[in-house]
Amino acid sequence: xxxxxxxxxxxxxxxxxxxxxxxxxxxxxxxxxxxxxxxxxxxxxxxxxxxxxxxxxxxxxxxxxxxxxxxxxxxxxxxxxxxxxxxxxxxxxxxxxxxxxxxxxxxxxxxxxxxxxxxxxxxxxxxxxxxxxxxxxxxxxxx
Numbered sequence: 394x395x396x397x398x399x400x401x402x403x404x405x406x407x408x409x410x411x412x413x414x415x416x417x418x419x420x421x422x423x424x425x426x427x428x429x430x431x432x433x434x435x436x437x438x439x440x441x442x443x444x445x446x447x448x449x450x451x452x453x454x455x456x457x458x459x460x461x462x463x464x465x466x467x468x469x470x471x472x473x474x475x476x477x478x479x480x481x482x483x484x485x486x487x488x489x490x491x492x493x494x495x496x497x498x499x500x501x502x503x504x505x506x507x508x509x510x511x512x513x514x515x516x517x518x519x520x521x522x523x524x525x526x527x528x529x530x531x532x533x534x535x536x
Contacts, residue, residue, distance in 0.1 A: 449479035
């Protein structure tokens with residue numbers, strides 16, 4: 394089976410390349426959606442958080458099955474599926490981000506752990522499970 398993915402946009406981030414000790418939760422970046430997909434953003438501004446799927450474009454080609462969590466060799470090796478390491482069989486990353494604002498085809502977000510130029514594969518709304526997990530429009534909650 395062959396699966397083909399096409400980016401819908403890219404990340405514009407102040408973090409240009411892998412660096413240690415980045416406080417990703419504080420990073421504010423922009424997701425720029427290709428104009429052909431902009432209409433698909435209608436309604437995202439009603440959500441407080443979004444799920445962003447992206448491609449680890451700077452990861453090595455060879456996947457690893459065991460890694461040191463957070464790249465720290467003092468931590469014991471763990472299976473790659475129990476970590477967020479980018480050296481996976483499929484280099485798909487996923488992060489829940491806080492949506493700060495939408496301006497046309499650009500989404501300003503906080504907490505996206507992706508480097509500048511990272512291809513964005515998809516965006517999904519984050520549906521809070523509890524009232525204190527975030528905000529969502531009435532059509533999500535059945536209202």
